[in-house]
Amino acid sequence: MFKMQIISSCTILSMLVFNILCTGNGKEDWIIAFNPPVITAVPGLCALISCNFTYPEAAKPIENVQWLVCKNVQCNKNEKMFKGKVSTQNKIELEEKETETERIKMLEPDLTKNNCSIIMKDIKAEDENEYAFRVVGQGKHKSTYNPTVKIIIQDKPKMGIPSLSEGVEANLTCSAPFPCPETPPEITWWIKTRGENIINLKDDITLITRSLYISTLPLTPTSKMHNATVGCDVSYGNKTISASRTLEVTCEYKYTYLTKFLEKACFFDNC
Structure with missing residues (x-):
């Protein structure tokens, strides 16, 4: 009985060590949070998507950030509604050829503030989708898609x-x-x-x-x-x-x- 407890304890310890080696401390993980996760928008108006994020040190320096359209739970990296490259000062600079600059605005261009909130203007019926925020960094720490935020269209009270x-x-x-x-x-x-x-x-x-x-x-x-x-x-x-x-x-x-x-x-x- 005592021997089984030792084996069990070793197994648990090994799993914890493995987990620490793989993920580091909690600060090393990708974290994206939307509040609220579902937004009801009115056609013709704007919608605020409130978003905060963190990313691991190993991903730095960040190359660019993106907002992607997700349909049927699939996020297509080729279907971007926003893409901004990141300068050496950790500031987001728009890549105008790949972003709807007239409709999408990031509220905080400084990545060090971990704010990925955006304003979408002139909401249309076809904007009723799920969306993902993506960070493209270095090495194996390339990007993250989950979770997503959903926009629902409502045209009457x-x-x-x-x-x-x-x-x-x-x-x-x-x-x-x-x-x-x-x-x-x-x-x-x-x-x-x-x-x-x-x-x-x-x-x-x-x-x-x-x-x-x-x-x-x-x-x-x-x-x-x-x-x-x-x-x-x-x-x-x-x-x-x-x-x-x-x-x-x-x-x-x-x-x-x-x-x-x-x-x-x-x-x-x-x-």
């Missing part, structure tokens, strides 16, 4: 409407992407009842997260709101996206004990 009953307050929600710090969204609510003009409504809560604006509208439904249209418009400067839904308000019934018959408390078409 998302509305959340719970079941509505006359006289019972409910919260309606409208969420909109916040992909571009240059153009924070503004959300406007409106409602159009049957035969009446559009009325603008004021929300009660707007929650701002790293990538979303969520507006909450408290609403106490009335009989006139059945089959009304409620909508939210989200403005990003000159760009506006909209969504609307039809309200369905259920009837409330009450018993009048003096007359001993069922009396309707609302007068909808479907009551």
Whole structure:
């Protein structure tokens, strides 16, 4: 039994030593982190991809950095959307023939700051892909592809409407992407009842997260709101996206004990 424990301990020690020799300490590994790993973008606007990275000493000096388009989990090194060569001062210089200089901008050209964040301008539907950041260094420490960041395209806000009953307050929600710090969204609510003009409504809560604006509208439904249209418009400067839904308000019934018959408390078409 004691002999088996010695063998087991030796095996574990050998594996640890082998691991240290192969990877060095933790600082020697490639590390790329995206926050968040999934970005919801709006066509026509920009999108911020927040990225940080480290690379092993053995890879220095770095020759160039690249952003690649990945399709079906495959990252094609020949399909670059950005390529920048690295100067002797560790600064990124654009290689204009191989990069979309008008659309892609790296926020930090100094590699020593380990910031690989970029702004993508004029987002299009075909930009809905996964993307990888690649560092090309020296010797066997050439590059890294994983992990990837994903861009999802959304061309209208998302509305959340719970079941509505006359006289019972409910919260309606409208969420909109916040992909571009240059153009924070503004959300406007409106409602159009049957035969009446559009009325603008004021929300009660707007929650701002790293990538979303969520507006909450408290609403106490009335009989006139059945089959009304409620909508939210989200403005990003000159760009506006909209969504609307039809309200369905259920009837409330009450018993009048003096007359001993069922009396309707609302007068909808479907009551």
